[in-house]
Amino acid sequence: MSFRFMRKPFVLVGLFFSLLGLTGCFGDSAPEDQEVSSSYATYEGEIQSLGTVKFSGEATHLLRMEDGTVIYLYSEQYDLSDESYQNRLLFLGGNVTLPENGEGKPIMEVTFVKFLEDKPTTEASEGWTIYSNEEMGFAFKHPSDWLLLNHGTGVPRFVAPGDYSSEPVDEVEIKALLNTENLSLEEWFNVYENDPVDPVAYELSAIGSKQIPALKLEDYHAILNPENGTTFYIYDGGRIFKVTYHSFQEEQRIEHAKLFSDMLYSFDVLSDGADLMESSGEEGAVDATDGMQSDTDTVDTSEYQEVVQAMTSSLKTLASSFDPVTATTYEFVESDYVYVNYVNDFNSEEGRILVRRLSGNQFETLATFKPGAATDWELISGTDEAKGKPRVLFSPASNTATPIAEGYRWFESPTYEFQLQYPSAWYYARSENFFYFNDEPIDAMKGLIMLEVLAPGGLSPEVDQSILVSRSFEDGTIFNFYGNSEYEEIAQVMADSVVREN
Incomplete structure (x- = not known):
């Protein structure tokens, strides 16, 4: 538009x-x-x-x-x-x-x-940061004073300076969508994204110095291209990146539109090696997976891809959402059940559903969840039929599958940017950089296992428990698991499963 x-x-x-x-x-x-x-x-x-x-x-x-x-x-x-x-x-x-x-x-x-100058001016590169997300498969430059939100959810947002809690400010949102059939960009868009009843106009283009194939939406569309937005779809073979610029700040419209143009020009896919990352050692560079360690096993993801692709068109209905939603992770249980974590595209609220696969590509919702205070997800309605069963965590953005140990569930801390597995029947609480896990609802400062996330160079306070397992990362961050010796095996599983987001 x-x-x-x-x-x-x-x-x-x-x-x-x-x-x-x-x-x-x-x-x-x-x-x-x-x-x-x-x-x-x-x-x-x-x-x-x-x-x-x-x-x-x-x-x-x-x-x-x-x-x-x-x-x-x-x-x-x-x-x-x-x-x-x-x-x-x-x-x-x-x-x-x-x-x-x-x-x-x-x-x-x-x-x-x-x-009039022999060399490029240096001022233009100041105030910019390189952001790289290897899980999603892209890198680009953004103004250093734009705030990164939703990192780790699969839908990162870069928000312009301003009080976004009281009034909308300009932002850039990036999603990674699957193209399992390896369709051309135009074919994929018309099959999986474009509205068959009210199709939106678009034009084919290319972005960046590599001239990456892209598709730009021309007209307003309530779901695909908001009235105050500009949307590009960027082709990367089995993935399509949807990049949307939301413009709310009238006084900064020209300035921020120019910034978005520069951000888009720097966009680079990582499937063929990113030019941006050749200079990732420069000051201010941010790597979304720096220091990440994982014991992920190699898993064939083709079946998961097929289910995700079949479920995508009906996800909004399955989540009983008035607004469009975007799935961030899928947890497959046996052959019939799938837990889907999603983000509301309009208000960024998170949700979770348990879906059962019927014959063909038909699905039904068995249970709905919301983020919990004592557990990661709190049951709202329905029956959690797959509770406690072995699962495989599938991320469509990175096309990776991670087996979750039997009797464990996935825990994510957006604040400290890490993930781990913990016993599925347990509860947790947090106080600053301490996480407390117990087999019954707990308050802070109580737990069968206590996790301390110690920043580089930090000192641990005196505690009345012994360290069962300690795990260090390349950046100097240390994860200390405290508890009684009878829980050492559980602490070891939790420690081995830690995945850092940056």
């Missing part, structure tokens, strides 16, 4: 006169009988892409000058998206056009480009 602005003739006339005072000079005016006035001018500044913002049918970029003034650009002679122009001080020449009636924006058709 395009951003729409009200036309303000008096503002544009003022902008036109302000252009007369900019660096360089205008040549002769166009003949009086033309509908627009056009003059030759020269300017110095840095080229920036307009990204998804559209001010006219021609403008594709803007030139930002040292005093902050901008002029919109297009060119039939030069590729203004050429990487060699990025973050360089340039001298541009060309015809500047302004409609005589004052409606529209002044636009320059670039006919001359000259470099």
